[in-house]
């Protein structure tokens with residue numbers, strides 16, 4: 001059967017079965033992640049919900065964590081960055097290093113988001129994420145199911161439009177992150193996310209001071225060639241300091 005044609009709930013149930021329950025929904029509680037949580041609560045309520053607390057999240061995201069626990073009774077596991085890595089990074093480059101240059105912004109995302117999530121995902125055989133193809137150029141070719149890092153990754157909403165997400169959210173009264181009401185269309189860390197204005201793209205409010213590079217943190221996509229190599233060098237150097 002064409003995997004693109006499998007209903008979203010069935011995909012979640014399939015990943016749950018295939019992984020024998022070693023399955024996580026990874027989310028930052030944006031509307032897409034909330035749709036997955038709502039569906040999972042019906043077809044695989046024992047699925048684990050994983051989120052990364054980068055240390056720079058808006059207060060409203062913490063409110064969402066509590067709301068999800070209350071509403072769905074599902075387990076939410078909050079993953080934190082390695083404090084030694086954060087301390088080494090802040091000591092060397094400052095708290096707000098992300099404003100200085102793109103490689104440092106990506107280093108911050110590596111330390112605060114990507115590495116903690118990678119450590120956590122090593123516990124699972126499969127995970128789901130709320131990526132949609134309509135969220136921007138980098139995401140246009142995402143696959144519904146793939147094997148990355150030795151585990152099954154599913155993007156059950158790959159084919160959904162923003163309108164599909166909004167419709168489901170309204171129909172099932174799924175909790176919405178409060179920042180949407182304030183003009184945000186994509187929500188990440190507080191200092192790196194702003195509301196968008198009319199005509200701006202959905203992810204325009206993420207790292208809005210950067211031009212000409214993808215608006216991605218590194219969890220799903222690496223940067224292009226030379227930029228990624230710079231980030232890798234910065235990270236390697238930082239890890240040496242953190243381990244000393």
Ligand code: SF4
Pocket residue numbers: 054056098105106108109110112113188189191192217
């Ligand atoms: S979004 Fe900003 S604060 Fe959060 S990890 Fe990335 S660079 Fe750091």
